[in-house]
Amino acid sequence: MSGIYIHIPFCKQACSYCDFYFVTKPDNKNAFVDALIEEIRSKKNTFYSSDAIDTIYFGGGTPSLLTIPQFDKIFSALNNTFNTQLKEVTVELNPDDVTKEYLAGLKSLGVNRVSMGVQTFDEELLLFMNRTHNSAEALKCLELLKASDINVFTADLIYGNPGQTLKMLEKDLDILLAFDPPHVSAYSLTIEPKTRLGKQLELGRLIPAEDETVEKHFELVEEKLKQKDIHRYEVSNFAKTGSEALHNSNYWEHKNYLGLGPGAHSFWWDRSLKTAYRWENEPDLKNYLQTKDFNNPSKERLTLQHLAEERIMLGLRTVKGIDLKVLEAKYDYCLTEEQIACLAQKESEGKILFDTNAIRLTSTGLKIADALTLDILTA
Ligand code: SF4
Known part of the structure; x- marks a missing residue:
């Protein structure tokens, strides 16, 4: 069983901590979907299309910037190309994009797991992170998720932010836990060099949280989630029994996955199982839209x-x-x-x-x- 990761490279604006590949210009979404479908079709009758695919993960960027008809076209191409025997289909969402109809549309296409980037409910921290949504939008989105037919929803939180106290984090956790989430991903803030926070750090305008504080946050997250039977199963991932993420678990177990879209990574074992290959699609939307041959990436051979x-x-x-x-x-x-x-x-x-x-x-x-x-x- 293998997985497919699809990178949707559009965001409304750049979050201050993010170093993923994305563009903030909204143009070219239709052209991107057409190119993605070309890339999907280029895998027909190849090494990759014979393996059974049991997970698909739409990440980004912001997949929820695509419309339901655009997702529909992508799913048709996927089902026509790959041997899909899907157990888990995940779409990442941002709270300000979601409506009841949108969730119902995703569900009708086979999506059974959504991942929402909440990060915090604290308005000042949301501004510090340069998120596009506010706390009220996150709450509304959680209510919609809770009322929807999507089997599993998960929310991302970021802790260890400069100036974030244990009390602030506890409030974030209490608010989230009131929605009884089956899965939570909680990450400590990492300040990457090429991000807005990285620049601020370089200029001495930002003081990161002390290690000791981050450690206390780590413990608080585990303790609060455990009280609700949401157990840590990986450093940053917590779930109720049976709601663990299949797609991400497959990464940790070195199962094959094919990455599609600009900036997507792939990993695939050689048939001999004595070596495997890893490669990355060029993180450049403009070039991606002009690509004629999707089957010629330069691959790293792994011993x-x-x-x-x-x-x-x-x-x-x-x-x-x-x-x-x-x-x-x-x-x-x-x-x-x-x-x-x-x-x-x-x-x-x-x-x-x-x-x-x-x-x-x-x-x-x-x-x-x-x-x-x-x-x-x-x-
Ligand atoms: S964190 Fe998500 S929404 Fe924010 S810039 Fe990065 S990919 Fe886009």
Whole structure:
């Protein structure tokens, strides 16, 4: 089973923290949909169209800037090209785009999961993030989602913002939890160099939150969500049992996925299963609209050693952790004596749970998952 990711590169304005590929000019949406359909059709009768596809994820950018008829055309092309046996179809939405009719339209096309970028309900923080929506629009959208027939909705929150107190975060969580969400993604703010916040940091006009504060936010998120039976299953992802995201879980388990649209990434195993390839569509809408040959990207070849290390990194961010037998059978990777000693040391510090079958991080370990992974891989 494989997945498809579709990048919709339009946004109304640039959020201050965002370093995804997007354009803020609304022109060219029809031309984009036509080019996307061309790209989809170019995969017919290829390596990619024979595999069963069980998840589709529309991300961006802002997929909810497309109309239902535009989605309809895209779904027709997908169903005509791929072997679709869909279990999960997700569309990312921004609160200011959503109406009851829009959600019903998505549902009628087979969308069964929507992901809404709430980020916070605090008006000042929304301004700091340069979001297009306000708190009232987010609340209205959550009410519509709750009343809709869409099976699962998820909301994104960002914590660890400069000036954000624990009380402010608690208020955000309380407001969101009143809607009983089946899934929540909560990210700590990262300030990327090429963003508006990155520039402000460079100019000394922004003081990031202290590590200690971010750690307290991390703990508060986990605690509040746990009280509502929404459990962490990955560093930034929480769900009620059975509502975990299939598409994203597939990324962490190295399943094949095909990225379509400008800036989309793909990952696909070679038939030998001894190597895999990763590639990126050029993040340039103008060039994308003029592309004649969608089947000639330059691909990075990944060795089993590289893949094993990546799988450890991704797996240790999940509560399930890493199955050592899978690591050996699929990636030909065995732990060295030095790594075993390093794991034993981390276990004695309460950061890792480790036996002959699996490695998992404890709640304490998950706070520093990336640093721990690096220590294990370089031991
Ligand atoms: S966060 Fe989402 S809506 Fe904001 S600029 Fe980035 S892609 Fe667009």
